[in-house]
Amino acid sequence: MVRTYPYSCLFMWMRALIGFLVALIIFGKSQGFRSTLNASCCLSAKTLVSGVSPKIIPKNMAFIIGAQKSGTTFLFDELLNRHPDIRGQQYVKNGKERTVKEPQFFSFPVVRHEQFAEYLQLYSRSGDPQDESLTFVDASPNYIYYPPAACGVAAVFPNARIIAVLRDPVQRAFSHWNMGRIRSIRNSDAEERSRQDDASLDEESATRGFDDMVDRELQFMRSRNCSYEASRLPASVPRPSAEGTALISVNKWELGQNATLSNVASFPSWNECYPCMFHCGFFHHLSSAGDFFNSSQQVQDPPCMSHRAPSILRRGLYAYQLKWWLQHFKPEQFLVISHNRMYEDPDEVLEQVMDFLGLDPKKKRLKRKATKNSGWSLPKPENFKEKYHAVFSELYRYYEHPNKELYGLLASLPLGHAWGNPFPDRFQY
Ligand SMILES: Nc1ncnc2c1ncn2[C@@H]1O[C@H](COP(=O)(O)OS(=O)(=O)O)[C@@H](OP(=O)(O)O)[C@H]1O
Numbered sequence: 052m053v054r055t056y057p058y059s060c061l062f063m064w065m066r067a068l069i070g071f072l073v074a075l076i077i078f079g080k081s082q083g084f085r086s087t088l089n090a091s092c093c094l095s096a097k098t099l100v101s102g103v104s105p106k107i108i109p110k111n112m113a114f115i116i117g118a119q120k121s122g123t124t125f126l127f128d129e130l131l132n133r134h135p136d137i138r139g140q141q142y143v144k145n146g147k148e149r150t151v152k153e154p155q156f157f158s159f160p161v162v163r164h165e166q167f168a169e170y171l172q173l174y175s176r177s178g179d180p181q182d183e184s185l186t187f188v189d190a191s192p193n194y195i196y197y198p199p200a201a202c203g204v205a206a207v208f209p210n211a212r213i214i215a216v217l218r219d220p221v222q223r224a225f226s227h228w229n230m231g232r233i234r235s236i237r238n239s240d241a242e243e244r245s246r247q248d249d250a251s252l253d254e255e256s257a258t259r260g261f262d263d264m265v266d267r268e269l270q271f272m273r274s275r276n277c278s279y280e281a282s283r284l285p286a287s288v289p290r291p292s293a294e295g296t297a298l299i300s301v302n303k304w305e306l307g308q309n310a311t312l313s314n315v316a317s318f319p320s321w322n323e324c325y326p327c328m329f330h331c332g333f334f335h336h337l338s339s340a341g342d343f344f345n346s347s348q349q350v351q352d353p354p355c356m357s358h359r360a361p362s363i364l365r366r367g368l369y370a371y372q373l374k375w376w377l378q379h380f381k382p383e384q385f386l387v388i389s390h391n392r393m394y395e396d397p398d399e400v401l402e403q404v405m406d407f408l409g410l411d412p413k414k415k416r417l418k419r420k421a422t423k424n425s426g427w428s429l430p431k432p433e434n435f436k437e438k439y440h441a442v443f444s445e446l447y448r449y450y451e452h453p454n455k456e457l458y459g460l461l462a463s464l465p466l467g468h469a470w471g472n473p474f475p476d477r478f479q480y
Pocket residue numbers: 118119120121122123124125192226227229390393394395397422423424425426427428429
C-alpha cells in the first residue's frame with residue numbers, strides 16, 4: 052500500500068531535510084579543511100591516534116620545522132636551557148639521559164600507530180603530556196621541506212605552534228654542502244680519503260664540488276618547470292604532472308583573504324612540484340621510516356630518488372614551502388625568525404620565542420649570554436671564496452625572485468613581526 056502524506060507533513064519533512072543539509076554544509080565548512088586532509092593526505096589522524104592512549108598525547112606541541120642549517124640546534128638547545136617548561140624527547144643511552152632534537156617522525160608518509168606511540172612515549176619520559184604548563188618540542192629542520200610533514204603534524208596536532216628560522220638561502224646551501232663534504236670525509240676510510248680531493252667530497256654524490264651540485268640541481272628543477280624563477284615560469288608553462296600518483300589537494304586555508312601573493316596562479320605549488328615525496332615508489336613498499344634507510348628500494352626508483360637528492364637549492368625556496376604549511380595551519384600559529392637576527396641578537400629572539408610559546412615569564416631562567424656559535428659550525432674548505440665566487444653570484448640572482456615572494460608572504464601575514472631585514476645580497480664570509 053502506498054502511503055500518502057498531507058502537504059503540511061511533507062512541508063515539515065522538507066524543512067527538516069533542508070535544515071539538515073544546511074547544518075551539514077556549515078559543519079562541513081568548518082571541518083572541510085581537516086576532512087579533505089584526512090582523505091587525501093599522506094597521514095591520517097585516525098590511523099595514528101587510534102590505538103594510542105590520549106593520555107600520552109601532549110597538550111602543547113611546538114615544532115621547529117627548519118630550515119636545515121639555519122641555527123635550529125642553537126634555538127632548540129637554548130630553549131631547553133632557558134625555560135624549565137620546555138621539554139624534548141628523552142631516552143637513556145649508556146646509562147645517561149639524552150634529549151632528542153630531531154625525531155624526524157613526520158618526514159615520512161609511511162608510519163604506523165605503533166611508531167606514533169613510541170614517538171609520544173619518548174616525550175612522556177620528560178614530563179606529563181597532560182600538564183598544560185609544559186611545551187614539548189620537536190625540532191626536525193627538514194619538516195619545512197618535506198610536504199608530508201605539514202599535513203602529518205596538522206592531522207594530529209592541529210593547535211601546534213610552528214617556528215621557522217630562515218637563513219639566506221645561498222649561505223644555507225653552502226653550509227649544507229659543507230656538512231655533506233665533512234661527513235663524507237669522516238665516513239670514508241683512510242685509503243679512500245687519500246685518493247679524494249677534500250673540497251670535492253659530498254655525502255650524496257661523493258665527488259662533487261659545490262658548483263657541480265648547484266648546476267645539477269638547477270638543471271633538475273628547470274627540467275620540471277619547478278625552479279620558481281620568474282623568467283622561466285610564465286603563466287602559459289604547463290604545470291608539472293603528478294607522476295602517476297594522485298595530486299594532493301587540500302582546501303586553501305583562509306590565507307587568501309588577507310594575503311596579496313603576487314603570482315600564486317602562475318607557479319605550481321610546492322607539493323605539485325614535488326608530489327613524489329608523498330607517495331614515492333620506495334615509500335610504498337616500506338613499513339616504517341627506519342626501513343627506508345636500510346632498504347634497497349631506495350635505488351629502485353630513480354625518478355623519485357632525484358626528488359630527494361641532492362637538494363641544497365630546493366631547501367632554500369622557503370616561500371613555496373611556507374605556503375604549503377600555511378594551508379594546514381592558521382597564520383597566527385607561526386613564528387618566522389630571521390637567522391641573521393638570531394645571530395645578531397640571540398637574547399631578544401629567544402625572549403620572543405618564549406613569549407610566542409606562552410611560557411610562564413616568571414620561570415624564565417636568568418638571561419645567560421648565548422654562545423654565538425653553538426650548534427654545528429664546521430670548518431670551511433680552503434680557497435672556497437675564490438673557487439665559488441661565480442656560483443655565489445649566480446645563486447644570489449637565482450634567489451632574487453623566490454626571496455621577493457617570501458618577503459611579500461611574510462609582510463602579508465600577522466607573523467611578519469618576528470621577521471628582521473631581508474637576506475643579505477652577497478655572501479658574508
Ligand atoms: N646563534 C646562532 N645564530 C645563527 N646561526 C647559528 C647560531 N649558532 C650556530 N649557528 C649556525 O647554524 C648552522 C647550523 O644550523 P642547524 O643547527 O640548523 O644545523 S642542522 O640542520 O641541525 O644540521 C651553522 O652554520 P655554518 O657554520 O655556516 O655551517 C652554525 O654555525
